[in-house]
Amino acid sequence: MRNFALAALASLTATVHAGTIVPLHPENWHQHITPDADEASERMPVIFTVQGCKHCSAMMQMMGALAVHLSQDGDPRVGHVDATKHNGIARTFGLMKFPWILLFDGVRYYEYRDQRHLPSLLAFARGGHLAQGSDGRVPRQLQP
Numbered sequence: 001m002r003n004f005a006l007a008a009l010a011s012l013t014a015t016v017h018a019g020t021i022v023p024l025h026p027e028n029w030h031q032h033i034t035p036d037a038d039e040a041s042e043r044m045p046v047i048f049t050v051q052g053c054k055h056c057s058a059m060m061q062m063m064g065a066l067a068v069h070l071s072q073d074g075d076p077r078v079g080h081v082d083a084t085k086h087n088g089i090a091r092t093f094g095l096m097k098f099p100w101i102l103l104f105d106g107v108r109y110y111e112y113r114d115q116r117h118l119p120s121l122l123a124f125a126r127g128g129h130l131a132q133g134s135d136g137r138v139p140r141q142l143q144p
Helices: 002-016 054-072 087-092 118-132
Strands: 020-024 044-049 077-082 100-105 108-111
Touching: 020 054, 044 054, 044 118, 054 077, 054 118, 100 118, 108 118
Parallel strands: 020 077, 044 077
Antiparallel strands: 044 100, 100 108
């Protein structure tokens, strides 16, 4: 019985870690999000949060679930910007309220405007963002 419980726990741990939330900051931003059309980055939803925000903590849990679902599609990355520490990235996109979700797809980005629940977020990340149109091009430089 104990071996069964350990195997179940190992399986659950592998599932939870199947998706990845990548901490983004100015030093690694352009490794994951690029403004260059010839080196267009892959699709990546990114959540911007601030420390001490209860809504941000709740959305981070949902983003973890999103990462797991997207990993099943072969697209396992979700980004996270701590805007308390890296406010310049948030200012680059004019973000002043948190949590905020942008999806980066190639050289364009899209603002998530739907309800804050997993099915809507998943539909948006899987291609629903294209129906609403882009909010702009990924800028070449981040604000300090």
